[in-house]
Amino acid sequence: MPTEAKAKKIDELTEKLGRATIAILVQTQGLSVKDMNDLRQKMRTAKIEFHVAKNTLLRIASERNNMANVDKAIFNGQTAVAFSYDDEVAAAKAVADYVNTSKVVVLKSAILGGRSLSAEQVENISKIKGGKDQSKAELVGTVQGPLAQTYGLLSAPLRDLVYIFQARAEQLNSGATAE
Numbered sequence: 001m002p003t004e005a006k007a008k009k010i011d012e013l014t015e016k017l018g019r020a021t022i023a024i025l026v027q028t029q030g031l032s033v034k035d036m037n038d039l040r041q042k043m044r045t046a047k048i049e050f051h052v053a054k055n056t057l058l059r060i061a062s063e064r065n066n067m068a069n070v071d072k073a074i075f076n077g078q079t080a081v082a083f084s085y086d087d088e089v090a091a092a093k094a095v096a097d098y099v100n101t102s103k104v105v106v107l108k109s110a111i112l113g114g115r116s117l118s119a120e121q122v123e124n125i126s127k128i129k130g131g132k133d134q135s136k137a138e139l140v141g142t143v144q145g146p147l148a149q150t151y152g153l154l155s156a157p158l159r160d161l162v163y164i165f166q167a168r169a170e171q172l173n174s175g176a177t178a179e
Contacts, residue, residue, distance in 0.1 A: 006057060013053060013061035013081075017111065022088040024095045024122060025108040028052070029078040039098055039105070046094035049083040062111065069115035074108060088112060089128045089135070096126035 017023055028036060043050040055075035062070045084091030092110070099107045110117040117125075128135060 009053075010057050010060050010064070013051075013057055014064045016049065016051075016083050017061050017065050017067070019085055020083040021086065021112070022084050022091050023111040024082040024084075024091060025074060025110060026080050026082065026095060026099065027077050027106040027108050028080045028104070030104045031102075035102070035104070039102075042098055043082055043094065046090065047084070047086060048091050048094060049085075050080060051083070052078075052080045055079050065114070067111065067114045070111055071109075071116040074111075074116050077108070079108065087133070089125055089130075092122050092126035096123055 028039070031039070040050050055077075058079065058081065059072060059075040062075075082091060082095050096107065099105050107119040107122055109119060110122045112125075130138075
């Protein structure tokens, strides 16, 4: 049975995992206090919550969120978790940028949509240009362009027929007023 403090931490982690769009796990073992404070500051400016968590508590929190597709092997070693509640791509970029500049911090894994991602998959997410909103806009543009073209093609004959009727009506009206 967990102690009251551990139970509170499990509840907190369960709530954060349930709300987060992505939770990125990193290993910060060997990081100095100054560098850890720098990392926390960079995560704060990127609107990412950064916590050091015990693996057992994190595993229990994932189980409470019914994340059955999360590989339990990711919960080993010293673990810090970066929770993002908005943009998965921006969070992956912020963490990957810090990992690439740091010689000590190691990207372990991530939890996205109730399943675990490898460090390589997180790196690939961080390479998406623009972010989640730009990707959505590009998708809408890709779908909308051909649809607008198809609409124009299908409505052109009817539109042209209406213009012909309108021109003929104007021609007949002008001939009736001349007499």
